[in-house]
Amino acid sequence: MSKSVSSTSPKPVDLCLDPSWIIPLNQQPSGNRERILSDCSLIINDGLIEAILPRAEVALRYSPKERLALDGQLIMPGLINCHGHAAMTLMRGVGDDQPLQHWLEKTIWPLEARHLSEEFVGDGSRLAMAEMLLSGTTCFADMYFYPGSVAAEARKAGMRAQLYFPILQFETPWAQDEDSYLHKGLQVWDDYRSDALINVGFGPHAPYSVSKPMLQRIATYAEELQASVQIHLQETAREVERHIAQHGCRPIDTLAELGLLSPLTQCVHMTQVVDTDIELLVASGAQVIHCPQSNMKLASGACPTQKLLDAGINVALGTDGAASNNELNLFAELQAAALLGKLTANDAAAINAFTALEMATISGAKAMGLGDVIGSLEAGKAADLISVDLTDISSQPLHNIVSQLVYTQSAHRVRNVWVAGQQLVKNRQLTRIDSSELRVTATSWQRRIRGTH
Numbered sequence: 001m002s003k004s005v006s007s008t009s010p011k012p013v014d015l016c017l018d019p020s021w022i023i024p025l026n027q028q029p030s031g032n033r034e035r036i037l038s039d040c041s042l043i044i045n046d047g048l049i050e051a052i053l054p055r056a057e058v059a060l061r062y063s064p065k066e067r068l069a070l071d072g073q074l075i076m077p078g079l080i081n082c083h084g085h086a087a088m089t090l091m092r093g094v095g096d097d098q099p100l101q102h103w104l105e106k107t108i109w110p111l112e113a114r115h116l117s118e119e120f121v122g123d124g125s126r127l128a129m130a131e132m133l134l135s136g137t138t139c140f141a142d143m144y145f146y147p148g149s150v151a152a153e154a155r156k157a158g159m160r161a162q163l164y165f166p167i168l169q170f171e172t173p174w175a176q177d178e179d180s181y182l183h184k185g186l187q188v189w190d191d192y193r194s195d196a197l198i199n200v201g202f203g204p205h206a207p208y209s210v211s212k213p214m215l216q217r218i219a220t221y222a223e224e225l226q227a228s229v230q231i232h233l234q235e236t237a238r239e240v241e242r243h244i245a246q247h248g249c250r251p252i253d254t255l256a257e258l259g260l261l262s263p264l265t266q267c268v269h270m271t272q273v274v275d276t277d278i279e280l281l282v283a284s285g286a287q288v289i290h291c292p293q294s295n296m297k298l299a300s301g302a303c304p305t306q307k308l309l310d311a312g313i314n315v316a317l318g319t320d321g322a323a324s325n326n327e328l329n330l331f332a333e334l335q336a337a338a339l340l341g342k343l344t345a346n347d348a349a350a351i352n353a354f355t356a357l358e359m360a361t362i363s364g365a366k367a368m369g370l371g372d373v374i375g376s377l378e379a380g381k382a383a384d385l386i387s388v389d390l391t392d393i394s395s396q397p398l399h400n401i402v403s404q405l406v407y408t409q410s411a412h413r414v415r416n417v418w419v420a421g422q423q424l425v426k427n428r429q430l431t432r433i434d435s436s437e438l439r440v441t442a443t444s445w446q447r448r449i450r451g452t453h
């Protein structure tokens, strides 16, 4: 065979997807971030995106083992849920309609004191992962006790995850004091230091629940290990007022003073924001994680997202736990982010549909330090992607695809989900998690939590 023929023979690859549309959310400076491709295919090989190319060229260049026609469906990056407490799905609907401190102190913490265990966290996290996958989330952040159990479930489910082990001043069934939280968490960090899909970082709960010396130690460790830090910050006006009364400055000032504000730091909530806070966020390169539904449900306040974006701050999205949301549906979250962003800015042009979509994808990847790995569909990135079916009645007519995705209910339209090239949802069915077992397990926890068992 001549050299010229062999150099043009099609390359064997794992999978070719032929959707009606592709939204790559291309981030290249020369690229058009709002471009939607038609008549194109996406090639997956070895867990990575090999290429996105015109459908007519596929046969010439690639020989896929499998080819999947996705008529009426679009392909986009998998959604990234940057803040949550997965196992709290088992407390979904318990203690609704209470303000944050009362909800935490009178409902959640006493329930956790009674029920927290490896089993609780494993079962709750599996339930959360099933819900997230079915609604299009491929990567999630988690801040909860027994992070080793969450990691084990994520590994079984094949999901990408960033787990922030909690650090608190008070005792829980997982750890006794700040030192033991840190010690146990670092063990999990060590266990997963070379895992392809799971990263572990520091999760100091909040400035009011962790001591200053410990916050300072976390800053040092995070810098040394180049590990991310996630912290609830300026979630309510009361938190800020109390901090000012005790320390004479705002909570974010304390973090800056202790060296805990850097691009590795994810500030979750930030509903109470003044100009000096924005200056600190810009100067430090810290990330903001916005959880609009949780903030609305607990009446905590509203993060001024457009103002932060205008200042150049990276803003990503999280659902928070199912006990304060009450679902882990990132499509619903990005819709809420767009609507609340407009209301907060008093401007209908604020947080437009593309911006909301980016907050739930590439901005989440950047916040987690994974901007080169996931968050957009580009050759060389991981094949973390979803297909969304736009043939249902509520999608018609399709004047504007991104508008449909953001401003109408989209989670139920998710049909297929891949993480690192592995298909975890196939035609709306989970491939690795047993839904029937999950229902039985959730019902059993319902009885135990309600005290009828």
Ligand SMILES: [Zn+2]
Pocket (backbone or CB within 6 Å): 083, 084, 085, 232, 320, 321
């Ligand atoms: Zn939270």
